[in-house]
Amino acid sequence: MIDVAELQLASGTVSRPDAWVRLLLETVQTTSVECNPRAVQLAPDDPELFSHPFAVLVGDGELPPVSDRAREQLVRYLSYGGFLFVDDATGDPESGFDRSVRALLGQLFPTRPLGVLSSDHSVYRSFFLIERPVGRVAVHQVLAGVQLGSMHPVIYSQDDLSGALDRRADGMDRSACVPGGESQRREAVKLGINLLLYALTSNYKHDQAHVRRLMEEGRIE
Amino acid sequence: MMAWLTSGGNFAGGHLVWSGEAWVLATVATLVVIALGLATRPTPLAGRLGELAALALAGLGLVLLAARPTWLAEGERTEPGRVVVLVDASRSMGVTEPAGQTRLALAREVLARLPDAERFHFGGDLRPGEALTADLGATDIAGALQALSRRYAGEALAGIVLVTDGIDRGGLLRIEADGRRRLDPSALPELPGPLTVVQIGEDRAVPDVAVVDVRAGAFAFLRAPFTIEVDVVRTAVDLAATTVTLTRNGQAAGTRSAAFDQLGRGRVSFPVTPDAPGRFIYEVSVPAPPDDAVPGNNSMSRAIRVVRDRVRVLQVCGSPSMDQKFLRLFLKEDPGVDLVSFFILRTMADMGSDYAPQELSLIEFPYRRLFADDLATFDLVILQNFDHEPYFERDSDRLLENLAEYVKNGGALAFLGGDRSFDLGEYAGTPLAEVLPIELGIPGESVDPAPFAPTLTAAGARHPLTRLAADGAENQALWGRLPVLDGTNLSLGPADDAAVLLAHPSLTTGGGPLPILAVRQVGLGRTMALSVDSSWRWSFAEASTGGGNQAYLRFWKSAMRWLVGDPDDQAVTIEVARENVEPGEVQKAVVRVRDAGFAPLPGATVIGEVLGPRGRTPLSLPTDGQGLATIEVPTAERGAHRIKVRAVSAGGLQLGGAETVYAVVTRDPELDRIAPDSEALQALATATAGLYIAPGTWQAPLYDDAAARVVRERRESPLWSAPLLGVFVAAMASLGWWWRRRGGRR
Incomplete structure (x- = not known):
C-alpha cells in the first residue's frame, strides 16, 4: 500500500504529515487505490527511501547543499520508478526555496530542464479533470516537471498544495485558501489525488481508448 | 618412295614428322654403332666391305624404326548443310490430344519425315538425341535456340525445325502496357539457318479448368488481414463460372465464385486474417469437369508463415x-x-x-x-x-x-x-x-x-x-x-x-x-x-x-x-528451408534443440515423423555439436506435409517438441495452361522470316541449298610400322650374316 515519504533536510524543508494523511485518506475514499495513511520523514540519502515510492519535498526557505550520496540516490530513485512531488509552501514566485529547488533539480538532471506541463498532461486527468492546478494560493496555477522517458517523475507546484491539505490535530484546516476559499481547497484536494494517481498510472490516461472516449463525451477537447 | 615404303596410300601433299622418343633413338643408335664396331674385329676390313655395308644398312633400318617417322597429310572437303530438329520434351507435350495421341507422339511423326536430321530435345535446356518422354520443365524456346546457335557457331545449317506446342515459360512473348503480347526480339539469337516452326496440338482443343496462380506473400502477420488472390482459367469447357475453395491445413476457410471472362480467365480474392502464429498450408482448388484433360492442375498449395509483429x-x-x-x-x-x-x-x-x-x-x-x-x-x-x-x-x-x-x-x-x-x-x-x-x-x-x-x-x-x-x-x-x-x-x-x-x-x-x-x-x-x-x-x-x-x-x-x-522461442524449434517445394526436390529441415537455459544441446535425440498425403515416415537422429539436427526429406508426393519432432536429452529428459508444415506444390507450372500457343509460334516464325506449319498439316521445311559445311581431314601414316621397312632390315641383316659366314667368320 502506498504512503508518503517526506524528504527532510537540515533546513528549508517543512514537514506536514497531517496534510499527507488527509490526502491518502481522501484517495482511499474516492478511488480504488489502497493506501497506508501515514507519512514518514526521511533524509534524501536514507536507503529506506526505496520502500516509499511516493515522496514529497515541501519547503519554505533555501535548502542546504545536498551530499553527493543523496544526489546519487535521488537520481537512482527517480530513474527507477520513484516519484517526487515538490511543493513551495511560500507561494512566493521568487522564494529562496524555489531557487534552491531549481538548482537541485539542475544538479540531479542537468540535461532534463524543469518545464511547465502542458494543459493536456496526464496529471490533469489521472482521476479528475483539472483545469487550474491550485493550492493554498493560486498564484501560478501551473505545474512544472522533469521528464524521464514517457513520465515526469518530478512534479513541482509553487502554490503550496500541502498548505491547502494541512489540518490541525482537531481536524480543522490549518490555513485558509486564497483567493478561492473552500472551493479552491476542494480543487487542491482533487489535484493531490491526481498527483497520487499519476504517480501510479503514469500516462495511462493518454492511452487511445481513454482519450477517444473522453473526447466523444465532450469532457476533454 | 613413300608409297613403296608404306605399301600404298594417297599422300598428295603432306610432310614428315618424327614421333619417336629421343632416348630410345639414342639407345638404338648407340647399340648399332657398338654392334658394327664389334663386327669389324678381328680380321682386316679388306674384302669385307659387302658384309659391313649390309649390316650397316640393317642398323640404319633399326634406327629409322626407333625414330618412328610418320607422314602427316591434311586436306578438306565440302558437304551439304545439315538439318537440325528440336523437339519440345516438356511435360505439356505429354498432354493427350482429342485424337488420342500425346503431343510427343505427334512430334515423333514429324521426326519420321526427317530421317537424316540431327536431333535434339529441350525443356529448360538443349539436350542431344531424341526425347523418350515428355518430362522436362520450364520450357524455354528462345533459350533452346540460343543454345543451338552457340553449338553451331560458324556453320550454316540447311534448316532448323522446331517442333513444339508453343507453351513457353522463358518469356518469349512479353506483355506490353496495352495488355497485348509481343515477341521480344532481344531474346532471339541470330539463327544459323532458316527456321521452320511446327505446331503440335490444336489451339484450345483440350478441355481443362486450372488454378494457374495463387498470390500471397510467404509471410503474413498475426491478426493482420491479407489477401490471397487466385487466377483460374478454362479452355474448351463451357463454363461461365467455377467455385474456388480455400482450405487452411485441410480445414475449410472459404469459398468464392470466379466468373470467367471472354478469354476464359477468372480471378477471385480471399481475405484472410491469421489467428495464430506458425506455418500454414493454404490450398486453393476448383472442381474438375468430367472431361478435364489435366486434373492435376485443379489445385494449388501455398505455405505461408504467420509471424507476430508485436x-x-x-x-x-x-x-x-x-x-x-x-x-x-x-x-x-x-x-x-x-x-x-x-x-x-x-x-x-x-x-x-x-x-x-x-x-x-x-x-x-x-x-x-x-x-x-x-x-x-x-x-x-x-x-x-x-x-x-x-x-x-x-x-x-x-x-x-x-x-x-x-x-x-x-x-x-x-x-x-x-x-x-x-x-x-x-x-x-x-x-x-x-x-x-x-x-x-x-x-x-x-x-x-x-x-x-x-x-x-x-x-x-x-x-x-x-x-x-x-x-x-x-x-x-x-x-x-x-x-x-x-x-x-x-x-x-x-x-x-x-x-x-x-x-x-x-x-x-x-x-x-x-x-x-x-x-x-x-x-x-x-x-x-x-x-x-x-x-x-x-x-x-x-x-x-x-x-x-x-x-x-x-x-x-x-x-x-x-x-x-512464440514458435521461435521454444527449447525445440524446427525450420524448413522453403515453404513451397516442387516434386523431386529434397526438403531440408533443421531442428534446433536447446536446454532450459536456451544453450545449444548436443547429443540429444530428435524423434518424429513426416506426415504426407500417403502416410508417415518415421525419423530419428542425434543433434550435432551445435544442438542441430538436419532432416532431409525427398518430396515425391504432392500436397501438404507436416514434420513433427520431439527431443530427448542424453539423460532421458523430455525437452519438448515442434512441428512445421510445407507444401509440395500440387500444381505443375508446365500444366498451368495446356492450350498450345499458336500466337507465340506464328510470331516466332514471322520474326525469324521462317515458316509456320499449323497443327495437322505438313509441308516441306525451309531448306537452304547454299548452306554447306567444310569438312577438314587430317591423316597420319606411320612409316615406321610399314611392313617393307621390317623386311628391309631383316634382309640386310641376313645378307650381312651370310657374307660373314661365307668368309669363314662366326
Whole structure:
C-alpha cells in the first residue's frame, strides 16, 4: 500500500504529515487505490527511501547543499520508478526555496530542464479533470516537471498544495485558501489525488481508448 | 618412295614428322654403332666391305624404326548443310490430344519425315538425341535456340525445325502496357539457318479448368488481414463460372465464385486474417469437369508463415498500485508490445464521495468487449489483482468461460496476486479456476502478510521463465539476492499438471511448499500464477543497491515470451528451408534443440515423423555439436506435409517438441495452361522470316541449298610400322650374316 515519504533536510524543508494523511485518506475514499495513511520523514540519502515510492519535498526557505550520496540516490530513485512531488509552501514566485529547488533539480538532471506541463498532461486527468492546478494560493496555477522517458517523475507546484491539505490535530484546516476559499481547497484536494494517481498510472490516461472516449463525451477537447 | 615404303596410300601433299622418343633413338643408335664396331674385329676390313655395308644398312633400318617417322597429310572437303530438329520434351507435350495421341507422339511423326536430321530435345535446356518422354520443365524456346546457335557457331545449317506446342515459360512473348503480347526480339539469337516452326496440338482443343496462380506473400502477420488472390482459367469447357475453395491445413476457410471472362480467365480474392502464429498450408482448388484433360492442375498449395509483429497484451488491474505501475512501465517501454491497459480507478465502495461524474476523467470499463468480442485479439491477458464479480456481475461465468476457452485455444494468461485476487477475488469454482496452475478454494484466511524471499525450485532452476542468468549457479545466486516480497496469497497447491518454479520458504500446503510462481500448459495455451503483488520490489528495491533492475526486466521478459509461446522461442524449434517445394526436390529441415537455459544441446535425440498425403515416415537422429539436427526429406508426393519432432536429452529428459508444415506444390507450372500457343509460334516464325506449319498439316521445311559445311581431314601414316621397312632390315641383316659366314667368320 502506498504512503508518503517526506524528504527532510537540515533546513528549508517543512514537514506536514497531517496534510499527507488527509490526502491518502481522501484517495482511499474516492478511488480504488489502497493506501497506508501515514507519512514518514526521511533524509534524501536514507536507503529506506526505496520502500516509499511516493515522496514529497515541501519547503519554505533555501535548502542546504545536498551530499553527493543523496544526489546519487535521488537520481537512482527517480530513474527507477520513484516519484517526487515538490511543493513551495511560500507561494512566493521568487522564494529562496524555489531557487534552491531549481538548482537541485539542475544538479540531479542537468540535461532534463524543469518545464511547465502542458494543459493536456496526464496529471490533469489521472482521476479528475483539472483545469487550474491550485493550492493554498493560486498564484501560478501551473505545474512544472522533469521528464524521464514517457513520465515526469518530478512534479513541482509553487502554490503550496500541502498548505491547502494541512489540518490541525482537531481536524480543522490549518490555513485558509486564497483567493478561492473552500472551493479552491476542494480543487487542491482533487489535484493531490491526481498527483497520487499519476504517480501510479503514469500516462495511462493518454492511452487511445481513454482519450477517444473522453473526447466523444465532450469532457476533454 | 613413300608409297613403296608404306605399301600404298594417297599422300598428295603432306610432310614428315618424327614421333619417336629421343632416348630410345639414342639407345638404338648407340647399340648399332657398338654392334658394327664389334663386327669389324678381328680380321682386316679388306674384302669385307659387302658384309659391313649390309649390316650397316640393317642398323640404319633399326634406327629409322626407333625414330618412328610418320607422314602427316591434311586436306578438306565440302558437304551439304545439315538439318537440325528440336523437339519440345516438356511435360505439356505429354498432354493427350482429342485424337488420342500425346503431343510427343505427334512430334515423333514429324521426326519420321526427317530421317537424316540431327536431333535434339529441350525443356529448360538443349539436350542431344531424341526425347523418350515428355518430362522436362520450364520450357524455354528462345533459350533452346540460343543454345543451338552457340553449338553451331560458324556453320550454316540447311534448316532448323522446331517442333513444339508453343507453351513457353522463358518469356518469349512479353506483355506490353496495352495488355497485348509481343515477341521480344532481344531474346532471339541470330539463327544459323532458316527456321521452320511446327505446331503440335490444336489451339484450345483440350478441355481443362486450372488454378494457374495463387498470390500471397510467404509471410503474413498475426491478426493482420491479407489477401490471397487466385487466377483460374478454362479452355474448351463451357463454363461461365467455377467455385474456388480455400482450405487452411485441410480445414475449410472459404469459398468464392470466379466468373470467367471472354478469354476464359477468372480471378477471385480471399481475405484472410491469421489467428495464430506458425506455418500454414493454404490450398486453393476448383472442381474438375468430367472431361478435364489435366486434373492435376485443379489445385494449388501455398505455405505461408504467420509471424507476430508485436505481442498484444491486455493488462487489467483491479486497483492502481506500484506493482501495476512497474509492470505497465515495463510493457509500455517494450517496442515489441502493443499494450491495452484497463485499471479500475473507482469501485462501488468509492461512490460515497461527493464528486460529480463530469469532474472525473473516468470511462466505463468495457469488460464485455474485452472479454468477449476482442479477447481473441490478445496474445496475453494479465489479470493483476483483479476481482471479476463487481464488474462482470451476471456475465461472470460466461466471461470467465470465454477466458478459459481463450487459453485452451492458444491464449496466454498471467494471474497475479493481491487483495482482490486468488480466493479474495472469488475465483474458486469458476471456469477460469480450471485453467489456473494453482488450486483455489482455501478455507479461512487466504493471505499471509509476512515478508518472505521465495526459493527457486528444481523445476524453476531449469525453466526458461525463471532464468535470470545462463549459468545455473549464478541463476540460483541471483534469485537468492533479490529483495523480499511483501506477503502472498495462499492456495491449495499446484494443479495436477502444473510446474512450481518459485516456492515459499516456510509455508506449506498439501504436503509441499506453498507455490509462489506456478505455470501450466492448458490445451494450446499457457497460464502463470504469481501469488504476490510486490514483484515490483525486484526492480525498485534492487535498484537501491546499485544493481539496476535487470532481474525484474528479465523475469517479466522471459515470462511474456514463455507465455505467448512464440514458435521461435521454444527449447525445440524446427525450420524448413522453403515453404513451397516442387516434386523431386529434397526438403531440408533443421531442428534446433536447446536446454532450459536456451544453450545449444548436443547429443540429444530428435524423434518424429513426416506426415504426407500417403502416410508417415518415421525419423530419428542425434543433434550435432551445435544442438542441430538436419532432416532431409525427398518430396515425391504432392500436397501438404507436416514434420513433427520431439527431443530427448542424453539423460532421458523430455525437452519438448515442434512441428512445421510445407507444401509440395500440387500444381505443375508446365500444366498451368495446356492450350498450345499458336500466337507465340506464328510470331516466332514471322520474326525469324521462317515458316509456320499449323497443327495437322505438313509441308516441306525451309531448306537452304547454299548452306554447306567444310569438312577438314587430317591423316597420319606411320612409316615406321610399314611392313617393307621390317623386311628391309631383316634382309640386310641376313645378307650381312651370310657374307660373314661365307668368309669363314662366326
